[in-house]
Amino acid sequence: DGGITQSPKYLFRKEGQNVTLSCEQNLNHDAMYWYRQDPGQGLRLIYYSQIVNDFQKGDIAEGYSVSREKKESFPLTVTSAQKNPTAFYLCASSSSAASGKDEQFFGPGTRLTVL
Amino acid sequence: DQQVKQNSPSLSVQEGRISILNCDYTNSMFDYFLWYKKYPAEGPTFLISISSIKDKNEDGRFTVFLNKSAKHLSLHIVPSQPGDSAVYFCAASERWNTDKLIFGTGTRLQVFP
Numbered sequence: 001d002g003g004i005t006q007s008p009k010y011l012f013r014k015e016g017q018n019v020t021l022s023c024e025q026n027l028n029h030d031a032m033y034w035y036r037q038d039p040g041q042g043l044r045l046i047y048y049s050q051i052v053n054d055f056q057k058g059d060i061a062e063g064y065s066v067s068r069e070k071k072e073s074f075p076l077t078v079t080s081a082q083k084n085p086t087a088f089y090l091c092a093s094s095s096s097a098a099s100g101k102d103e104q105f106f107g108p109g110t111r112l113t114v115l
Numbered sequence: 116d117q118q119v120k121q122n123s124p125s126l127s128v129q130e131g132r133i134s135i136l137n138c139d140y141t142n143s144m145f146d147y148f149l150w151y152k153k154y155p156a157e158g159p160t161f162l163i164s165i166s167s168i169k170d171k172n173e174d175g176r177f178t179v180f181l182n183k184s185a186k187h188l189s190l191h192i193v194p195s196q197p198g199d200s201a202v203y204f205c206a207a208s209e210r211w212n213t214d215k216l217i218f219g220t221g222t223r224l225q226v227f228p
Contacts, residue, residue: 042204042218050214090158103149104216106158
């Protein structure tokens with residue numbers, strides 16, 4: 001089955017700890033994205049990557065870091081510098097970053113709670 | 116500044132009737148618009164899209180209308196079914212910045228029997 005997987009579904013961390021969220025896709029998509037959703041708000045773009053070994057900041061990149069060492073993987077690290085990390089995190093991918101007209105496919109999300 | 120606005124946080128519709136979800140935008144550079152459907156604790160799934168060169172796009176029970184002069188788009192679901200109950204997000208992107216989708220805040224649709 002082709003798709004995007006995010007693990008774990010629920011994650012709890014203590015304040016001050018870094019945590020890495022996993023995102024894997026087997027759709028052979030070039031572009032991958034990380035979003036954050038907070039209650040009553042739309043999805044906000046954290047980081048995106050159009051190609052392996054390259055990534056760009058989105059609208060709310062502060063306190064986050066990413067890597068794109070493999071086409072199928074785009075992990076997101078929530079660092080201790082992120083002031084309000086508790087949120088629902090969504091990973092997405094799309095097949096053509098250049099044309100941009102292909103819709104983004106989303107993973108099931110990871111709910112991060114920082115205690 | 117919210118560039119994509121969904122002013123109705125919720126909508127309740129009887130099964131079989133039409134559901135109309137609205138979305139307004141402020142950025143005149145947006146030229147591609149999408150609707151996503153989201154169930155609780157799941158990722159959004161793509162529903163339908165429309166390019167700014169069109170004013171209507173249809174896919175089964177779902178139709179999206181675009182009014183560029185009013186910077187307004189709407190999603191019509193006819194007939195509405197209980198399985199359509201979800202949160203609907205509209206999203207938009209600029210012609211020269213297509214990697215960045217700007218999402219609205221969502222409208223929760225409830226379809227009751």
